[in-house]
Amino acid sequence: MYKVLIVDDEPSIREGMTTLIEWEDYGFEVCGTAANGREALAKADELEPDLMLVDIRMPGINGLELIERIREKGSDCHFLILSGYSDFDYAKKAIGFRVDGYLLKPVDEKELCESLARIRDRIIEEKEHKRQQESEVAWRGEQLIASVVTGMAGDSLSEELWDPISQRLGLNWTGFRVALAEADLTEDEESAGIGLLKSRWSRELDKETSFVFLAEPYVGILLRADEQGEAQWRRELAELLDSEKVPLFLSVGSKVDTFLHVRQSYEQALDGMRQRFVLGMGVIVQADGAAEPRPILEPGELDSYADQLFLALDIGNKESAFRTVEALAARMTEARLDEETVKSSMAQTASVAFNKLAAANPKTFTSTQSFAPVISEIIRQRSLRSLVSHLNQAIEGTVRYASEHSPETIIKQVEDFIRRHYSENLKLETIADLFNYNSSYLGKLFKTHTGEYFNTYLDKVRIEKAKELLAQGLKVHQAAERVGYASVDYFHTKFKKYEGVSPSAFKGRPS
Structure with a gap:
């Protein structure tokens, strides 16, 4: 419903206008009345009506003065003038203030209803146009932010160009960070799901401290990194992890002092996303300052794990085999290895162990038992935990098969x-x-x-x-x-x- 404020110095007129019309039939509701121009100014600020029915002749501030003052504030309110005087000068001045109609008292109900229908349609059209304009501005702003953050815009942005843009977008901050969010979505959900998350977060996150954009396959969030913003975004990202229905992984880059250097924070956040496979969902990774040195897998270390796994399988000790896989997974997590390295390393270790097992037990592992599907399925796992679970299932099946099919x-x-x-x-x-x-x-x-x-x-x-x-x-x-x-x-x-x-x-x- 659109809001109507009725302004007239005669109580009977105010009451009559309130009850005379079935306002809801025309998409309006009476949000208040005012007895004079001064009261109307105060209520207009408070109630923000979409339409005001205004009497011309009122003590103090008259109707035209009231309209003029409200227009000076930049209001988009519509006005319908009511007057007992058919003075053409009033009508001409009212036209200058962009009023929507001029009705003589006593007001003809049919004429008023026709005016209301016409004004309602105009309000609908204006609000849709404004929404489209705001969406266009928001879209262009998002595209600009995304292109600068991800480096697609190159080095074309300067401080002189950024200042007016930051003012328009409300991003005139003194410090910035970039956060990237990945959601645990299926392949069918990914394209639409990421867009839905971006749209919802754009509405829900505090615009004073965050700006949401797409950085596919992630949702990007530009964060305000001054003293006030730091506490706010930490709280908001933690709430996202707790409240979002799908599991999330969030990576936050370090602080930069100017938007022109924001790509550095983005690259750090992108590097943090590579840890998602080993750390799993429901985690916030933050890069600050120099990166801490991480332990690495030593040459020959995978061979050692493969030998341990083979020996455990050969004697049918699945618990020992489980511990070996878990130990290797812990080393990979400690080293913060990326997904591709983890999968290739795990596949290599498992392949060596299973091949040794088959060679040592040819009577048990005949052509009816193949380990190839176990190895190939590693590439399809979405996290290190699911990969470990997959290998443990294969180990359990192998030990069971060996016990059932040994000579x-x-x-x-x-x-x-x-x-x-x-x-x-x-x-x-x-x-x-x-x-x-x-x-x-x-x-x-x-x-x-x-x-x-x-x-x-x-x-x-x-x-x-x-x-x-x-x-x-x-x-x-x-x-x-x-x-x-x-x-x-x-x-x-x-x-x-x-x-x-x-x-x-x-x-x-x-x-």
Whole structure:
């Protein structure tokens, strides 16, 4: 609703005008009334009306004088003059003050409503035009700031050029810093999400101490770095971390005394952004003065971590492997390594360790188990913590796979399978398929770990079971059938081979 102030020295007119019109139907609301020009001046400052209905003839300051004084203040208020006099001189003077209409008392309701509709449309048009102008000025200011801060404008800006610009943008500060903010957005959210953050922060952050601009893929914030501004922006950035729905990483450059040197602060903030991968989100990094020396990864250090990781994997100690990965991650964080270096170093360490593991355990890690996806997935991680989690999952899976697929484990499973299914028509080829092994390779593993060929082992299990059945009083042909021999003669031959006597003779022995 647009605000209306009614100014008339007659109480009945003020009350009548307030209640006569359905103001809301025309987009207005009566925000107040005034009995004279002096009171109207005070209320105009307080209420900032969009439209004033003003009587010409009032004691003290008359209507035209009131309009003139308000215009001198630069107000965009609209005026509708009410008068009991049809004096053309008043009308001519009113036109000079850019009034929107001149109505004679008693006011015709229809004529007043038509005037209100016309003025409302004009106010809407003016406010939209003003909004567009302000948006254009803000956009141009943002583009200028961004181009100077990021260095795209080169060295074309001078103090003489900057002074009027800083006055217009409200940036005539005595010290500056640049902050860059990265939001934890998905690839689909990044372009729109960054723009939304920039727009919201432009509205919400204190314009006395900050100026928000786009520095893709980041949101940039020009900060006021004098004594008053330093305390304010520290508080505001901390509040951003706490209140923003998406996790943020903020990097702040050091203070510069003039806007012409602001690119130095930007470069420092940009360098700080390279620490985001190792430090994670929810952090503010600030550069001040000379950079502190950081420890570096020594030559051969990655090989040492790779050897530790391999040894832990080789003995199946996943906790030790986890500690090795965490220790390497801590060293990378301490050294503040950038994302590309971290990923390549981690990939190199993991690749060496896994390749050594596969070479040392060729029977366990066959072609069915490949570490290539584990290594390639490293490049897709968005933080060091997610990378560590990814490797730890791979370690856990590798240790579990080794325990489940080591030759000893496989042979124990085959032996157990034989003891539970000895009465069936078992063949090495069938069991190899069940365990996803080549039958020839499984046969060699079985002989190596049991000292028996598969068929010999199966026969011995069957004969042992047959001996139990015969001892229980079953006939020879019944025992043969129960343990999986279709031919009694074949059973007789196998029994005598392993026991030295025939099944009948064994059955006839005294217990």
